[in-house]
Amino acid sequence: MLQITELYIYPIKSMGGIRLNEAMVTDRGLQYDRRWMLIDDNNRFISQRECSQMALLKTAINDSYLVVTNNVTNTSINIPLTTRSKGFIQVTIWDDSCVSVLMRDEINAWFTKALGISVRLVYMPDDSQRLVEEKYAKHNDITSFSDAFPFLLIGQSSLDDLNTRLDNAVQIDRFRPNIVFSGAAPYCEDTIDSFTINNINFNGAKLCARCNMITINQNDSTSAKEPTKTLARYRRRDNKIYFGQNLIHNGSGKISVGDELHLISTHTDQRFIIA
Structure with missing residues (x-):
């Protein structure tokens, strides 16, 4: 079973986030x-x-x-x-x-x-x-001041797998997700096409290309080469490094830690599968 384990919001773009037990889904995230x-x-x-x-x-x-x-x-x-x-x-x-x-x-x-x-x-x-970029939109989707999409989804097992490859483990706050989930193999989120949480529809839009922000320690603002250096060895395609899946959605309501992600469909589109 796929299940929400953590929820986050970042009220001011690029500042510290807030971990929540429940959150309201609005028109823009x-x-x-x-x-x-x-x-x-x-x-x-x-x-x-x-x-x-x-x-x-x-x-x-x-x-x-x-x-x-x-x-x-x-x-x-x-x-x-x-x-x-x-x-x-x-x-x-x-x-x-x-x-x-x-x-x-x-x-x-x-x-x-x-x-x-x-x-x-x-x-x-x-x-x-x-508006979300037109080629990814389904229902004239909108977003806030996020980089491009209203949601970012990351599997806990993906972070766990990354940390087995690092000398020093990193926390999920490096990647600024909104929804973290458990119950699947590492990088399962790459091929998620659609799912629901509490009858709210979510669709995978595109994998999230990562910038230098993931190298910044969120506790002291120092930066280093990791985890980008390690991710580049196995999560790189077309000179970009991918970690997490951007989502668009249709519907509103409350979601909570512990809620199930009801998987509707996956895909095998090679453009989104990182070897």
């Missing part, structure tokens, strides 16, 4: 997942790829606020979940552009001081619709 994002002076997104210190900013959510804590200075800031803003702004994520809400000056100043670079925080309102 899990509730609060990547609904906020830091941008530079050119209104372009910023991630750990350029600023690894973002790993040291951890997030939590209570009834009223998104709470961000700087693990270096042990200082925090409360960001209202009901957004009050300076106005709207057009922002860029990779090749996409969408309308966002710009946060207040005092919030932007806190992040600028924490990271030592000029940044501003933006929020994606409900009426801002960022």
Whole structure:
């Protein structure tokens, strides 16, 4: 039986995630997942790829606020979940552009001081619709400020297999999944085509090509060659390294740790099978 073992959201793109026991599936992914994002002076997104210190900013959510804590200075800031803003702004994520809400000056100043670079925080309102790439979409699917898709699925056995090949094991937070599952062979997620959780439909869109973020230790923001070096030996195709499956979905509702993934179909498409 395939079963959810961990659920994660990352409220601010590229900052610390939150492990949940249950989560609400919305039109663009899990509730609060990547609904906020830091941008530079050119209104372009910023991630750990350029600023690894973002790993040291951890997030939590209570009834009223998104709470961000700087693990270096042990200082925090409360960001209202009901957004009050300076106005709207057009922002860029990779090749996409969408309308966002710009946060207040005092919030932007806190992040600028924490990271030592000029940044501003933006929020994606409900009426801002960022479409998934057309060739992967099925129902005019949308996503938040994620890199490209509303969900990332990783099998626990895939991480376990990787760690048998490493001198020093890595944690799942390197890979920033939304759903982690058990009950299958390593890399089973590569060939998952469709499944349901609590009558919500999920479809595999494409394997997730990994960038340098997986080399960043999420506890201290240091980086090394692993696990990229090891993954390159057996998870490489066309000069890209793959780990995990991006998903799109149809439906909404609650999913929880312990819920079953009801597998509907798999595929044997060689484009998605890594030897």
